[in-house]
Each structure stands twice: as structure tokens, then as C-alpha cells.
Amino acid sequence: MPPGQPAASHGLLNRQSGQRWLKKWKTDNAETFLALTNPDAWKNRHMAAFGSLTDGITRACQLWQLDSTPADLxxxxxxxxxxxSASRDGQGGDGF
Incomplete structure (x- = not known):
């Protein structure tokens, strides 16, 4: 493009038009933009999750899951x- 000629004369958008278009596109396509820029956040907010807490469990105490950190003590x-590390059951009670 020769110097001094506006970008529009070559079929290009100027900077402000491009920024306006991008802002509108991001607003209109927020879910798509999130999926492209942060797939984990998109999955957590928009994907359906199906499952069962008792899948494959046939008797009491068959599966125990603990969530703790080794820095507890x-x-x-x-x-x-x-x-x-210390843990407790999720059934309430007086604590430790």
C-alpha cells in the first residue's frame, strides 16, 4: 500500500473498525471465544456432565476417597x- 493512502481504499479495515468488529464478535460469541481461549473454563461452565456417585458401588465402605494435603502437619x-494428615467423614458430627 503506497504511503498516504487510506487503508479503506485497498479494501482493508482501519484499526478502530477492526477493534469495534472484534469487540462485537466477542460479545456475540462469548462461549466460542471462551472455548478458544480457555478450554478448561469452557468445559467447566458449559459442558454437561453426567455420572453417578454410586456407579459400581455394591456395598458399604467399598470405596473411600480422601482429599487432603501433606502439608497439614x-x-x-x-x-x-x-x-x-487428618480427615473426617462427610456426615457431619462434632469434627475431630
Missing amino acids: QLVVRHVRYRA
Whole structure:
């Protein structure tokens, strides 16, 4: 493009028109934009999830799942680390 000629004369958008178009497209296509830029967030917000909490469980205490961190309690003695974690059932009660 020769200097001094407007971009529109060559069939191109100027910067403001492009920015306006992109802003409108992002607004009109928010879900698509999220899927392209952050697939994990899109999956968590927009994908349906089907399942069963009891799938394959046929008796009491057949499956235990604990969620904890090893940093709950940490003791270092002579450069040896000892870790302890605590958990409780999800049925309420008085706690630990």
C-alpha cells in the first residue's frame, strides 16, 4: 500500500473498525471465544456432565476417597520429614 493512502481504499479495515468488529464478535460469541481461549473454563461452565456417585458401588465402605494435603502437619527431624494428615467423614458430627 503506497504511503498516504487510506487503508479503506485497498479494501482493508482501519484499526478502530477492526477493534469495534472484534469487540462485537466477542460479545456475540462469548462461549466460542471462551472455548478458544480457555478450554478448561469452557468445559467447566458449559459442558454437561453426567455420572453417578454410586456407579459400581455394591456395598458399604467399598470405596473411600480422601482429599487432603501433606502439608497439614509437617515435622522435620535431622533432615527427615514426617507428615501427617487428618480427615473426617462427610456426615457431619462434632469434627475431630
